[in-house]
Amino acid sequence: MFKHVFLTGPPGVGKTTLVQKACDALVSSGVGVEGFYTEEVREGGRRVGFDVVTVTGERGHLSRIRDIAGAAHGRREYTVGQYVVDLPSFENLALPLFRKVGSADGGSRKVFVIDEIGKMELFSHSFIRAVRQTLDSPSCTVLGTIPIPKGKPLGLVEEVRSRRDVKVFTVSKENRNAILEDILSALQECLKPQT
Numbered sequence: 500m501f502k503h504v505f506l507t508g509p510p511g512v513g514k515t516t517l518v519q520k521a522c523d524a525l526v527s528s529g530v531g532v533e534g535f536y537t538e539e540v541r542e543g544g545r546r547v548g549f550d551v552v553t554v555t556g557e558r559g560h561l562s563r564i565r566d567i568a569g570a571a572h573g574r575r576e577y578t579v580g581q582y583v584v585d586l587p588s589f590e591n592l593a594l595p596l597f598r599k600v601g602s603a604d605g606g607s608r609k610v611f612v613i614d615e616i617g618k619m620e621l622f623s624h625s626f627i628r629a630v631r632q633t634l635d636s637p638s639c640t641v642l643g644t645i646p647i648p649k650g651k652p653l654g655l656v657e658e659v660r661s662r663r664d665v666k667v668f669t670v671s672k673e674n675r676n677a678i679l680e681d682i683l684s685a686l687q688e689c690l691k692p693q694t
Contacts, residue, residue, distance in 0.1 A: 501666040502689045503634060503641040504682060505659060508670035514644040517670060518614050521642060521682050522554065525610055530690060533600050534612030534642075535593055537561060537620075548582060549619065551592050554612060559592040560585040562619055577622040584619045590626065597629035600639055608690045613643035616656055627655050634662065640689040642682075 506514045515536050522532045532554050540548045540563075548563035562582035577584040600611045611633055620626050633639055645656045645667075659665055666685050668678060 500664070501685070502664045503643070503662070503666070504685050504689060505641075505643045505645050505665055505667045506670050506682070507645050507647050507660075507667055508675075509647055512670050512672060513675045514670050515614055517675065517679060517682060518612060518642060518644060520679055521686065522610070522612060524679075524683055525686065531609040532612060533596055533609060534614075535596060536612065536614040537617075551589055553592065553596060557592060560588040577619075579618045582619070584622055586622055589620065590623055593620075593623075594625055594629060597633055600633060600636070608640065608692075609638065610640050610642050610686065610690070613641055615644035615646065616653075616659060617644075617646050618653065621653055621655060630655060630659075634659070634664075640686065642686060 506517060508514055515538065518536060525532050535551050535553045538550050538552050539546050540550050549561040550558050551561045552558045562579065562584045564581050565578075565583050577586055596611075600609060613630060613633075616630060634641060643659070645659055646653070647669075648657075660667060668682055668685075670678060
């Protein structure tokens with residue numbers, strides 16, 4: 500019996516858009532939703548980085564292209580490709596969300612959005628711990644995204660993918676418009692009271 504739903508697929512295929520649509524549908528059916536998305540930030544038509552945006556609309560830096568990020572003064576620098584990851588900014592915004600969901604009462608089932616568990620986010624050991632705790636929490640269903648396997652496997656991503664209580668949907672350009680219904684019915688299944 501699965502209790503979490505994750506989307507995977509190539510970059511830019513529309514995973515975040517599907518997560519947002521699913522959240523809108525959940526909220527309008529009365530389900531509590533917490534968590535965060537990752538959104539790309541564009542300036543003058545080019546992508547300059549990514550922001551973390553909470554479900555309630557708070558926003559913080561996740562990463563920026565090096566020439567915009569400036570030098571890290573004496574801090575260890577975390578990079579993915581041309582992007583410099585702003586770990587303090589990510590943790591300040593994302594980690595309190597996990598603490599909040601951990602203290603939620605068991606009576607109301609909640610959906611917690613983690614978009615995404617990717618290379619940039621995995622520099623944070625606290626994030627990794629928080630994700631594991633949330634996946635193991637009885638009162639929470641996670642709707643998340645993970646990258647498709649490419650190159651060196653990412654420990655936590657593979658762990659999530661192989662969990663017996665996780666259902667993974669692979670999003671493609673062909674199915675992304677039709678798959679929302681399947682994602683929603685899987686989430687409704689997860690939210691049913693366990694007998």
